[in-house]
Amino acid sequence: MKKPNVTTLGYAILGLLHVEPRTGYALRKVFETTPMGHYSSSPGAIYPALKRLEERGLASSKIDDSTKLRPKQVYSTTRTGVDFLRYWVSQPIEKQNVVHDLGDLMLRFSFMGTLVNDRVTYRFLSQMASGINLYVGELEQMLQDMPVTVPPHGRLALQSGISTYRAQANWARQAMREFASEAERDAEK
Amino acid sequence: MKKPNVTTLGYAILGLLHVEPRTGYALRKVFETTPMGHYSSSPGAIYPALKRLEERGLASSKIDDSTKLRPKQVYSTTRTGVDFLRYWVSQPIEKQNVVHDLGDLMLRFSFMGTLVNDRVTYRFLSQMASGINLYVGELEQMLQDMPVTVPPHGRLALQSGISTYRAQANWARQAMREFASEAERDAEK
């Protein structure tokens, strides 16, 4: 078994399988009808991705013949797969994550519920909030250093980024409150 | 000449070349040091992308021997390339854009300054704001319909999306003010 090298789509699938075993078709439905659709979706991506997860020992499939329809291939996570997911969501947040893929971070967050305890979730949110704050500082510096140009589009685009990040940081701080109880017991020592 | 089929990275490069002619190396610097780095960056992506833009008649290059350093290959946009960019940024905003790639929309916006007039920019922002509002409505509906689960992560992730989109819509409405003058003359008829 090779060192599992999984793409974002792979993680998204694995996370969904951990919530509940599903067929490739069911996964496609999820990607088509929810905001997760970002991690597209076409059969040409899903089915090969499932095959890879199975090859790498992170998921396993069994055939369901019980319906009159075409037999389904139902995938679920393996023990290894769950451990792998847990490891993934528990990684410390790097600056790079904040800069390039907040989406990835949110994907990790949305799967944490059944994988880690509130303390880990709390730490994640806290790291996210402070990571964003740091980066917002940098962006504001860029804004300051930006020469005043005639078309204001560049400056405005930067401001858009800043306000988006701010909103995300606010959300994180709000969300922290929902996981504070367990974390506080920890801090009171 | 084939129908130009350009990726997001291609558009990002083309837009930067339109601002100012550059070498592949200079482009890499931009991607490494600004938030545009999202549209990565490695030589293995940039140089082939430049070659493609040239093949498709959207950019042209000439060699700059004037420095003592290794001769540079400086790329700039062609007339066709500029028209193509303008066409791209001027497209009406589809729901799909709002759902999947706000980032793309912001890329388009940031290049509009030297390509279209304020009226087009205004229309773009207006479409963006209302598109987002519609989608936020849908997301809120999803939130309502969501069963109350023990780990609140799913619900919170959705709320994060909602507040991010709200921030973006607010930004758009604010930005509209900067382009209102020309647009108002239009509306007063």
Add this chain to the structure above:
DNA sequence: CCCCCCATGTAACATGTTACATGATTGA
């Protein structure tokens, strides 16, 4: 003298996109 910056590129590889192919069942 050594390392970093300038500057361009290629090769192997994995992944994702688009389009096609197949076929049974269910509801209008």
Add this chain to the structure above:
DNA sequence: TCAATCATGTAACATGTTACATGGGGGG
């Protein structure tokens, strides 16, 4: 009977990733 939904897949193709290769110039 016709369309939609369930259900899985493949083939060709373009793109991006990682790592490697090359080499001169300038500063400490």
